[in-house]
Amino acid sequence: AKEQFNWDDYLKETESVAAPLHCFRQSRIPPTNDFKVGMKLEAHDPRNVTSVCIATVIGITGARLRLRLDGSDNKNDFWRLVDSSDIQPIGTCEKKGGMLQPPLGFQMNASSWPMFLLRTLNGAEMAPAAFFKKEPPKPVPNCFKVGMKLEAIDRKNPYLICPATIGDVKGDEVFVTFDGWRGAFDYWCRCDSRDIFPVGWCSLTGDALQPPGNNVSITKSSAKIQSSPSKVTRRSMQSPQKSAPVPAQRSRKPGRGKPPGQSAV
Ligand code: MLZ
Secondary structure, eight states, rough: OOOOOOOHHHHHTTTTOOOOOOGSSSSSOOOOOOOOOOOOEHHHHTTTEEEEEEEEEEEEEEEEEEEEEETTTOOOEEEEEEOTTTTEOHHHHHHTTOOOOTTTTTTSSSSGGGHHHHHHHTTOOOGGGSSOOOOOOOOOSSOOTTTOOOEEETTSSTOOEEEEEEEEEEEEETEEEEEBBBBOOOEETTTOTTEEEEETHHHTTTTTTTTOOOOOOOOHHHHHHHHHHGGHHHHHHHHSSSSOOOOOOOOTTTTOOOOOOOOOO
């Protein structure tokens, strides 16, 4: 079996620090996940966020739910924390005077939506209100610093949570860089994004933390970073782990190398 990734060793090897808990919009003690596969709830359609739809829990992973909108296909599943403000108990929308909407890409004729909704809810196992947890407050101000380590959702593969490093900070935003992936998955997000977690999150929630990638060869841009004294710490974070277990070679599609508008590796 593969050796397990260990943050304590990795932080030492990379001579880096974990971003402090208070930087994140996550609860200090991760919420318990009481949901069961098959339960139904209301969720904002990720592809059409003004719509509230019916969703079914397709899977459970740590403090997150894998969700699928009823009436949609199986190619657009999405993941939400149990304390996400994007999800709520069935009945919430109506209570607020709203109407449940068909998901974007509803597979049937739009006119069949009312009957579909009735049938979907009839006899459904509805997730109890107590399972939904309050979203933590926004941290202010942005206290992330370049070089700090974290765990972050890979937005191209949103079921994955991976070791990452803050590559840049600008106003309320941070540049999340994935360790060992040469920039292919990096993204900018707000510092209060629900997609970023403190070091240790996955081990607390039981979610699977991916090991860092092994694509660490020196590239032109990392050579540039080397020559800049202020970025020396960052280079060392990204340096190959000498003694760390090397994950199996993964395929990477070519031509996706450039992170949006940034030069971080
Ligand atoms: N095997 C896939 C997923 C890589 C996930 C990286 N996460 C930062 C690939 O190589 O595209």
